Amino acid sequence: MQRKLAIILFILVWIAITCVALLFGFTYNWPDFVHVDYGLPLTWATNTQSTIAGPVDQWVVNPSNLLADLIFWLGIMTTAITVLLYKLKP
DSSP, rough: OOHHHHHHHHHHHHHHHHHHHHHEEEEETTTTTTEEOOOOOOOOOOEEEEEEEEEEEEEEOOOHHHHHHHHHHHHHHHHHHHHHHHHOOO
16 A cells, blocks of 8 residues: 555656646846747747837747657656656565
């Protein structure tokens, strides 16, 4: 029972970490280019808010970077669960 509880808690915490890593935006407020980048370790979306020509609201989304980010975070989760299952043998 303790083994299952540890794995379930790890999965729930890792899901929260993955969501924060993918959805947290980093704002870059440069004088002529204000934008927000989303995604860690790869930027999968950019919301441009202002350029030297004036205010804009443009989104650029890269689905392949989103897929690579998901593979990265879920791969770490799978590896960690495998290690937990190995270390927490009954």
